[in-house]
Amino acid sequence: MSPHLSRRDLLRLASAAATVPLLSACAGAPPAPGAEPGTFTVYWNAGHDYQAYRKVIAEFEQANKVTVTFQKYQWPDLRTRLLADFASGVVPDVVEEPGGWVQEFALSGNARSLQEYVDRDGAAMGFPADWQAVTVERNSYQGQVYGVQLHLTCTLLFYNKGMLDAAGVQPPTTWEELLEAARKLTKDDVYGIALNQDHTYANPWLLQAGVRHYDPGTKEVLTPRDKAVEAMRFQADLVHRHKVAPVPVSGTDYSGPQKLFSAGRAAMIITGPWDLGPIKETSPDIELGLAAPLKKDGQATNAAGTSLLVPAKAARPDLSWDFIKRITALEVERAATEEVGMLMPRVSWAELPEVGNDPLIKPFADALGYAQDSSQEIRLTGQSGRFDEELKKMYQSVVIQNRPAEEAIEALAETAKGFLK
Amino acid sequence: MSVLRPRTLSARYARTAYLFLLPAILFFAAFFYLPIGNVVSTSLMTGPQADRFTGLGNYAQALADPSVRHSFLVTVAFAVAVVAGSIVLGLALALALDRPLRGRVAFRMMLLVPYLTSVAIVGLLWRNILDPELGVLNRSLSAVGLPEQQWLNTHPLLTIAAITLWQSAGYTMVLFLAGLQGIPETFHEAAKIDGADGWHRFWRITLPLLAPTTLFVSVMAVISGLQAFGQAYIITNGGPGDATDLSVFHIFNVAFRARDFGYASAQSVLLLVVIVAFTLIQLRAGRRGEVQY
Numbered sequence: 001m002s003p004h005l006s007r008r009d010l011l012r013l014a015s016a017a018a019t020v021p022l023l024s025a026c027a028g029a030p031p032a033p034g035a036e037p038g039t040f041t042v043y044w045n046a047g048h049d050y051q052a053y054r055k056v057i058a059e060f061e062q063a064n065k066v067t068v069t070f071q072k073y074q075w076p077d078l079r080t081r082l083l084a085d086f087a088s089g090v091v092p093d094v095v096e097e098p099g100g101w102v103q104e105f106a107l108s109g110n111a112r113s114l115q116e117y118v119d120r121d122g123a124a125m126g127f128p129a130d131w132q133a134v135t136v137e138r139n140s141y142q143g144q145v146y147g148v149q150l151h152l153t154c155t156l157l158f159y160n161k162g163m164l165d166a167a168g169v170q171p172p173t174t175w176e177e178l179l180e181a182a183r184k185l186t187k188d189d190v191y192g193i194a195l196n197q198d199h200t201y202a203n204p205w206l207l208q209a210g211v212r213h214y215d216p217g218t219k220e221v222l223t224p225r226d227k228a229v230e231a232m233r234f235q236a237d238l239v240h241r242h243k244v245a246p247v248p249v250s251g252t253d254y255s256g257p258q259k260l261f262s263a264g265r266a267a268m269i270i271t272g273p274w275d276l277g278p279i280k281e282t283s284p285d286i287e288l289g290l291a292a293p294l295k296k297d298g299q300a301t302n303a304a305g306t307s308l309l310v311p312a313k314a315a316r317p318d319l320s321w322d323f324i325k326r327i328t329a330l331e332v333e334r335a336a337t338e339e340v341g342m343l344m345p346r347v348s349w350a351e352l353p354e355v356g357n358d359p360l361i362k363p364f365a366d367a368l369g370y371a372q373d374s375s376q377e378i379r380l381t382g383q384s385g386r387f388d389e390e391l392k393k394m395y396q397s398v399v400i401q402n403r404p405a406e407e408a409i410e411a412l413a414e415t416a417k418g419f420l421k
Numbered sequence: 422m423s424v425l426r427p428r429t430l431s432a433r434y435a436r437t438a439y440l441f442l443l444p445a446i447l448f449f450a451a452f453f454y455l456p457i458g459n460v461v462s463t464s465l466m467t468g469p470q471a472d473r474f475t476g477l478g479n480y481a482q483a484l485a486d487p488s489v490r491h492s493f494l495v496t497v498a499f500a501v502a503v504v505a506g507s508i509v510l511g512l513a514l515a516l517a518l519d520r521p522l523r524g525r526v527a528f529r530m531m532l533l534v535p536y537l538t539s540v541a542i543v544g545l546l547w548r549n550i551l552d553p554e555l556g557v558l559n560r561s562l563s564a565v566g567l568p569e570q571q572w573l574n575t576h577p578l579l580t581i582a583a584i585t586l587w588q589s590a591g592y593t594m595v596l597f598l599a600g601l602q603g604i605p606e607t608f609h610e611a612a613k614i615d616g617a618d619g620w621h622r623f624w625r626i627t628l629p630l631l632a633p634t635t636l637f638v639s640v641m642a643v644i645s646g647l648q649a650f651g652q653a654y655i656i657t658n659g660g661p662g663d664a665t666d667l668s669v670f671h672i673f674n675v676a677f678r679a680r681d682f683g684y685a686s687a688q689s690v691l692l693l694v695v696i697v698a699f700t701l702i703q704l705r706a707g708r709r710g711e712v713q714y
Contacts, residue, residue: 080677087470087682108469108680197660246554249573250660253548260554382469385679397662400574415488 039067040319041092043082045306046072047274048096048151050342052335056327064319076252082311086110091311093320102139102147102309103379112310115144117321125325126346134303135345138373141380148324151305152345153272154371155204156363157294158279161287163190163267171291175208175234178268178294182244185267194257194266195235197248199388199395200304203374204270204293205231207300213387214378214420221378221387221416222409227297232398232405240402250396262286272304273364276341290363303371305345337361343368386419457693464686471682479687489688491663492671493695495578499667500646502582503589507642508635510586511593516627518594519601529598532591540588544655547584548573573657577664581652589645593638600634601627636707640700647696668692 040060044053049072057068073081075098085091086105095101105111118127127148128136135149157178159171167185172178182192195201206213206222209231215223222228238245246266248256258275260266262283269275279288293301308328310320326332333344334352343364349355350365378387394412397403467475483489514532518525535543550557551573559569572580604627612622628635653659653670672692676685 076677083677083680104680247571247574249551249553249571250577250657250662250665251548251573252655252658256552263555265554383679386681389674389678392660393662396660400661401664403662 038065039069040064040316040323041069041071041094042323043078043092043095044070044072045078045096045098046074048306048342050336050339052332052339053327055335056329056332060323060326064322066319086311086313089313091313093310093314093316094323095309095311096150096306097147097309098306099138099304100375100379100384102307103141103376104382104384105309105311106141106144106146107380107382110312111146112312112314112317112320113144113146114148114310114321114324117317118145121321121325125329126348127328130330130346130348132303132345132347132350132368132371134371134373135305135307138303138376139307139309147307147309148328149305149307149345150328151342152303152368152371153274153305153343154293154301154303154364154367155201155270155272156301156367157268157270157291158261158275159268159289159291160261160264160266161289163264164289167267171289172268172294173292174295179238179242179244182238182268183242186244189265191246191260191266192244193238193268193270194260195239195245195248195399196254196257196269196271197250197396197400198254199392200302201254201270202232202235202391202395202399203302204300205235205296207302207372207374208294208296208298210297211374212377213375213391214381216377216380219420221413221420225409225413228409229405231296232395232409236398236402236405239399248400250400273341273343273361276360288360290360292363293367299370301367301371303368303373305343381420383419387416390415460686460689463683464690466683466686467681468683469680471686475683479684480691482684483688483691488663488666489671492666492668495664495666496647496649496668499578499582499585499649499665500643502579503585503646503649504639504642506582506586507589507593507638510590511638512597512631512635514590514594515597515601516623519598529591529594532594534591535588536590536592538588540651541655543584543588544651547587548656551580574661577657577661581656581665584656585646585649585652589642593642596634596638597631600631604630632707632711636703636711639707640703643699643703644696647692647699 042057049070057070060066061068071092078095078097079101082092082095102111106113122128128145131149132152135152136145139145139147139149157171163185164171164181167181169181169184170177172181178193185192206228209227211222211224211228211231214221239247246260255275255278257266257269258271258278261269261275262279264283264286276288279286293299308324310317310324314320328346330346330348333346333349334354336342337344337349337352337355341358341361343361344350350368355361355365375384378384381387390412394408398405398408463471464479465474465476467473467478518528518532522528549555553559553569553571553574563569608626608630609622612626617625648669649667650669650673653665653667654673657665659666659670659674668688669692672685672688675681675688
């Protein structure tokens with residue numbers, strides 16, 4: 001054989017080399033981490049890695065002879081990863097989601113119905129009877145359960161008792177009282193209240209004014225419109241007209257108001273239980289008070305919190321369900337509350353003596369009973385992602401850039417017509 | 422089996438060159454051209470799973486979409502600021518550090534450090550510095566009696582462009598320094614003998630002979646400016662409102678928040694076409710302006 005390559009040999013070599021990446025691309029994805037024998041993959045929020053959950057994971061591993069790969073992400077990164085997984089078919093066994101994804105992924109066929117498991121084990125584990133009604137509704141689609149609520153949170157008014165006492169101000173209960181209190185508390189380097197740059201913090205205001213994100217009957221967004229304008233204008237006025245709140249700065253971080261509160265630069269903020277820990281840690285000297293949600297046309301707060309779902313292509317749904325059952329047990333809820341003060345979705349959790357006796361948890365537990373989910377209708381259109389983007393633009397243009405609320409909401413409604421046909 | 426030897430020396434060289442190039446070609450095919458092909462095919466699909474054929478529907482929608490147009494204009498404004506700033510700042514720093522200064526190596530290193538730092542770290546650093554209430558900048562301004570600023574709210578696009586310049590200035594400085602050191606000193610000496618002052622020498626000798634470097638810097642700055650993502654993602658989240666909704670950030674949101682991979686792919690292809698067009702125009706215009714002494 002000649003030591004020289006013939007043209008045909010060269011072509012063969014080149015063809016063979018060229019087919020390597022092509023074939024490897026066609027060969028399909030590598031096996032899912034969760035599908036590997038002995039491993040079980042869980043996607044989790046980076047801020048929710050509690051000892052109480054670690055204990056459950058250890059028990060789960062022992063009982064099922066598997067190793068749990070506990071992958072922690074911030075929410076945006078978790079979503080990016082999960083959507084890439086859905087596209088590749090390589091999916092985790094269980095996913096913690098921030099609220100709203102369960103119905104979105106049920107609608108798109110990426111989440112697995114858990115109804116057969118609920119039918120089998122629901123009575124024994126207390127699902128859905130022992131879960132707050134709103135949490136079952138927001139995790140169901142077309143009469144089937146697709147997710148189980150893990151945490152149930154809402155926002156309340158946090159206030160600095162020392163500052164309010166010094167100014168002779170009582171914790172406000174209405175919008176008018178809030179404005180009055182904020183005026184009295186604003187002086188020197190201190191703002192009466194600090195608003196968040198994150199648009200989801202507009203939800204309590206909208207709910208208190210009786211505004212829904214979407215009305216499927218009329219296909220209108222932010223309805224009733226005049227109430228939506230009033231709610232948005234009130235928030236913008238706190239910043240730009242009355243100057244009792246600093247201008248929020250757009251970004252990915254929603255801890256701005258908490259940092260101001262902890263630094264003694266804001267007397268009141270509206271936030272949830274996730275800020276209890278940072279305030280206690282960074283400013284133990286601040287005497288923290290919690291007030292019930294404000295009243296306008298009604299008293300309301302937004303139901304939020306995370307849920308667990310199983311991807312449709314998860315290889316071992318029986319194991320996934322077992323994991324969900326274990327980690328949502330009442331004793332685990334109790335341990336997580338004791339550890340970090342997290343709020344939980346079980347009705348029986350709200351009745352625990354340690355919940356009722358804790359001055360920083362009881363106000364939340366009381367409010368959870370009437371917390372509302374403002375975005376359920378929009379989620380069921382399958383367009384919640386686009387709507388959320390438009391809502392962010394509207395909120396920031398009004399509250400940060402002081403654009404007239406009527407104009408900004410009208411622009412949102414016009415854009416929404418395009419994708420909510 | 423036919424024995425086939427290249428008939429000429431140049432053909433043999435060519436064959437050897439192609440064989441050496443083969444691994445790189447395969448790498449690019451696997452990790453660039455196949456994914457680009459995949460993006461092009463996805464751009465013809467619609468739905469959350471990108472599984473319904475829609476032909477050129479996504480392209481037509483993108484061309485008529487005001488939010489796409491807005492994000493493109495924002496991106497062009499950002500790229501223009503970055504290109505102009507890169508050239509002016511990079512050249513100024515290079516001219517300053519091309520002189521026999523004490524500690525100029527240390528200065529060069531200091532200016533290069535931000536370029537070696539990830540955009541995520543730079544973004545978080547500047548976000549903290551610029552925080553209107555708790556940031557170092559406003560604390561310093563008020564300490565010396567100057568009015569406090571809200572740059573991320575009042576001039577968000579200009580602010581992230583300035584941060585980008587701060588990060589990339591060291592790199593463009595190095596490029597211009599290399600260009601300056603490639604200009605023979607004899608040209609300047611001859612001009613001095615002819616009575617040309619420093620200003621004239623800069624305009625008539627330095628700047629024209631730096632044209633290839635300037636072209637390279639501007640092409641790279643346009644490409645990176647049009648592809649910018651981290652600044653919007655880390656510092657402003659595209660806001661306030663949509664003031665810093667850069668194209669790649671917009672595409673990312675369409676794909677991963679709105680879950681419309683087909684539409685996002687179409688916008689990616691359009692952006693690729695725009696970047697290639699800008700680059701070709703710059704290369705043509707730049708080469709025409711090159712001078713030889």
